[in-house]
Amino acid sequence: MALLHMAAGGWIGQSVHVAAKLGIADILESGPKTPHEIATTTGSHPEALHRLLRTLASLGIFAEDEEGRFGLTALADGLRSQAPVSLRAFAIMLGEEMLWRPWGELHYAVQTGEAAFAHVFGAGLYDYLGTHPAAAAIFDAAITDRARQENVAVIDAYDWWPETIVDVGGGQGSLLAAILAHAPNARGVLFETPHVADGAKTMIEKTGLGSRCAVVGGDFFQCVPTGGDLYLMRRVMHGWSDESAIVILRNCHKAMKQHGRLLVVEHVLARGNAPSWGKMLDLQQLVLSTGGRERTEQEFAHLLAAARFKLERVIPTSSTASLIEAVPIVDAS
CATH class of the missing domain: 1.10.10.10 (Winged helix-like DNA-binding domain superfamily/Winged helix DNA-binding domain)
Structure with missing residues (x-):
């Protein structure tokens, strides 16, 4: 049964x-x-x-x-x-056509290693969302709700200093807004694709944080805003292949101050057979993205080293996610 x-x-x-x-x-x-x-x-x-x-x-x-x-x-x-x-928003998203049709092609993804989403719709997830505003609204609402639930756990697990925090791929800005409310002397920069950044500006203004938080649109495969003390990425790396994730990390390395830090919020997969939401999400990434995946601590360390970062520590939270803190490796010369 x-x-x-x-x-x-x-x-x-x-x-x-x-x-x-x-x-x-x-x-x-x-x-x-x-x-x-x-x-x-x-x-x-x-x-x-x-x-x-x-x-x-x-x-x-x-x-x-x-x-x-x-x-x-x-x-x-x-x-x-x-x-x-x-x-509610997450349950709505999971049952929408944009997810159940690709999941219906899990067999294709397992046999080929290719994203079922692109196989079904002829485009990657984010390209699809960029041309389907109704689906994008459902997706954004679901991700924002899930992120909001995690915000308290993330904030409680880390010491937030009065610094400039650059949130790379920060979605609608719920985490950055919560951090700035918790750390009143800090400033923020939310960096997202232009169509997401437009919506994030409205959300940031509604929180009353417009004077302390800039919203910038762009492509993190090209560059990210410079001069930050802390570069924050939540649920960004899991959507990309190792090669793509390393490009994003290297752009963060180039942009940050010499004594800056990187904080990655992701699931860290553990060994063993215990029930794991992260392992279920790993299958979701197989279905949705080309090369996207959840990773182990060793796999994160490998990616960070390839982008000239040193993994300092992995901090568990009261949620299913962990905080991965890294610092840039700077040439002695």
């Missing part, structure tokens, strides 16, 4: 996706409701919705009472938009 449930895991994922997309957990914030009441609000077929709800309730997501009404459970609470740890 355990294997059967694993084999049918895609059914569960799509069921959670539909519940998230319909906003059912938000509807139940005020208390349990009948399937007909929920269907009326969501514009769904009442009987079909009831079949979805009872399946999810059998998995601990929602619960049916003796009167046939469905209410929230601890798991269902995570699908509320305003939950302290909300996975």
